[in-house]
Amino acid sequence: MHNSDEFRIPIGPQHPALKEPESFSIALKGEKILGVDIRLGYNHRGIEKACEERTYIQDMYLLERICGICSHSHSTCFVQAVEELASVQVPKRALYIRTLIAEFERIHSHFLWLGVAGHEIGFDTLLMYTWRDREIIMDILATLTGNRVNYGINTIGGVRRDITDDHKRQILEAMEKLEERINYYIQIATQETTIIKRLSGVGMLTYEEALKLDAVGPTARASGVARDVRKDDPYAAYGEIVFNVITDSHCDVYGRTVVRLKELLESLSIIRQLVNNIPEGPISVRVPRKIPAGEALSRYEAPRGEDVHYVRSNGTEKPDRVKVRAPTLANIQAVKQMLKDRQLADMPIVVAAIDPCFSCTDRMVAMKSEKGASVIKWQELRNYSIEWYKKHGVDFTELNKKLA
Amino acid sequence: MKPGRMLYQVLSSLFKKTATLDYPHDKSQKIKGFRGRLKAYPQRCIGCKMCMRDCPSQAIIIKEVGSKQFEAQIDLSKCIYCGQCADVCPKMALEITDEFELAQFDPEKLKIVFHVELKKNT
Numbered sequence: 001m002h003n004s005d006e007f008r009i010p011i012g013p014q015h016p017a018l019k020e021p022e023s024f025s026i027a028l029k030g031e032k033i034l035g036v037d038i039r040l041g042y043n044h045r046g047i048e049k050a051c052e053e054r055t056y057i058q059d060m061y062l063l064e065r066i067c068g069i070c071s072h073s074h075s076t077c078f079v080q081a082v083e084e085l086a087s088v089q090v091p092k093r094a095l096y097i098r099t100l101i102a103e104f105e106r107i108h109s110h111f112l113w114l115g116v117a118g119h120e121i122g123f124d125t126l127l128m129y130t131w132r133d134r135e136i137i138m139d140i141l142a143t144l145t146g147n148r149v150n151y152g153i154n155t156i157g158g159v160r161r162d163i164t165d166d167h168k169r170q171i172l173e174a175m176e177k178l179e180e181r182i183n184y185y186i187q188i189a190t191q192e193t194t195i196i197k198r199l200s201g202v203g204m205l206t207y208e209e210a211l212k213l214d215a216v217g218p219t220a221r222a223s224g225v226a227r228d229v230r231k232d233d234p235y236a237a238y239g240e241i242v243f244n245v246i247t248d249s250h251c252d253v254y255g256r257t258v259v260r261l262k263e264l265l266e267s268l269s270i271i272r273q274l275v276n277n278i279p280e281g282p283i284s285v286r287v288p289r290k291i292p293a294g295e296a297l298s299r300y301e302a303p304r305g306e307d308v309h310y311v312r313s314n315g316t317e318k319p320d321r322v323k324v325r326a327p328t329l330a331n332i333q334a335v336k337q338m339l340k341d342r343q344l345a346d347m348p349i350v351v352a353a354i355d356p357c358f359s360c361t362d363r364m365v366a367m368k369s370e371k372g373a374s375v376i377k378w379q380e381l382r383n384y385s386i387e388w389y390k391k392h393g394v395d396f397t398e399l400n401k402k403l404a
Numbered sequence: 405m406k407p408g409r410m411l412y413q414v415l416s417s418l419f420k421k422t423a424t425l426d427y428p429h430d431k432s433q434k435i436k437g438f439r440g441r442l443k444a445y446p447q448r449c450i451g452c453k454m455c456m457r458d459c460p461s462q463a464i465i466i467k468e469v470g471s472k473q474f475e476a477q478i479d480l481s482k483c484i485y486c487g488q489c490a491d492v493c494p495k496m497a498l499e500i501t502d503e504f505e506l507a508q509f510d511p512e513k514l515k516i517v518f519h520v521e522l523k524k525n526t
């Protein structure tokens with residue numbers, strides 16, 4: 001397997017370049033990356049299984065905690081599926097508020113990404129600037145929902161808090177300030193030669209590869225794939241809002257930066273439309289605790305790409321099955337392609353450029369044989385390996401005695 | 405970046421207010437409507453256990469300790485401050501306050517315990 005001039009280095013599960021534990025095994029020739037093996041599973045929390053033990057209301061709060069950044073994405077995606085199962089008509093006003101929070105979330109997520117990306121290429125001033133400006137959004141989110149993260153604004157059948165005229169004024173004022181800042185960052189990204197040179201041509205993913213590897217979100221859009229659930233399958237209030245799907249043809253990390261920055265401007269325009277056109281009316285309807293049997297699939301455009309939740313109900317208070325496909329799981333295959341034949345030093349920024357969320361991605365596979373046995377015991381495995389080595393002429397018996 | 409523009413950035417930053425707060429001395433940024441510590445009104449509670457049933461983190465335990473007598477315990481170290489219990493309570497016996505400085509050395513101090521005694525005719 002190892003050829004003589006190939007060298008393998010592990011990056012992760014714990015590594016300064018990674019923000020979350022995940023394991024990359026990189027085959028190198030000199031500084032050039034020959035191939036990458038990615039191993040998931042270091043953040044597995046068993047959330048899908050835990051959902052089966054809890055009621056729909058409890059699940060909503062649990063699923064919101066899949067991700068600290070796209071918490072609203074996961075809770076909305078789940079709630080949409082449950083509402084479809086229960087065939088409830090969510091009031092318009094509630095849908096507008098949901099959309100509003102969703103776009104705030106996109107803005108704060110993209111700002112956060114821009115800072116992290118700046119940090120990965122050694123441009124820490126950008127990190128400081130963007131994270132300072134991100135506070136404007138965080139304060140608004142806290143005022144509207146009661147928390148900076150895990151907003152808890154959703155409930156099955158609507159939202160939990162209404163927005164007032166005072167809030168509207170605050171939002172519109174903050175949008176002015178943000179618009180100025182976003183334009184400044186767009187100026188930096190398009191004029192600053194260090195950024196352009198560092199990011200151009202890094203982490204290439206062509207249009208065909210993006211399609212083949214099923215990339216989603218800004219990663220796909222930066223390769224020219226105009227895919228956006230908000231447009232393709234409008235949910236919440238997006239059907240009534242005018243906005244553009246931003247794409248770019250650079251196909252590299254620079255393109256991904258441009259797409260995200262331009263999306264920020266789109267988000268501002270969406271927020272202004274929502275605030276100015278929000279209809280009056282109730283913000284939630286009552287939904288019975290028992291959800292009728294059936295299954296539903298819900299899609300949602302999270303800041304990182306398409307999020308998918310599948311919910312199956314058996315007519316009780318608790319779901320029979322909940323399945324989550326977070327955007328990073330869709331994008332992680334593309335990372336392998338992006339890194340191939342590139343320089344090792346590009347790895348942190350290429351991984352960061354998909355805006356990965358590994359804890360959203362992690363999952364576990366249980367293998368079952370036909371007889372039902374699923375796991376081999378530690379002692380059996382040990383005996384097996386001792387036997388195997390014995391057959392190949394290495395005897396550990398003496399050594400084992402000494403160690404015992 | 406061009407040196408002129410860079411100089412402008414540097415000079416204007418010199419005279420700007422800092423973006424951070426001098427916490428804990430400066431607490432000016434308390435946010436209205438923030439979801440923090442729970443507050444209980446025992447005399448309103450009827451022991452219906454709705455809050456206990458909906459709490460996502462099983463932070464509320466309500467036990468029947470006698471005929472029409474209940475003991476409620478809210479464990480703030482488990483609570484995720486979602487406010488679902490306050491939403492679902494039919495008697496508004498729970499309220500979410502904006503108090504967020506909850507760190508304690510003694511875990512016992514993170515428990516809210518109250519007793520409910522219902523009048524016989526209710």
Ligand code: SF4
Nearest residue numbers: 459483484486487489
């Ligand atoms: S706020 Fe949420 S987590 Fe805390 S006790 Fe109430 S329902 Fe439970």
Ligand code: SF4
Nearest residue numbers: 449450452453455493
């Ligand atoms: S606090 Fe409210 S919901 Fe909980 S038992 Fe008392 S009355 Fe019922």
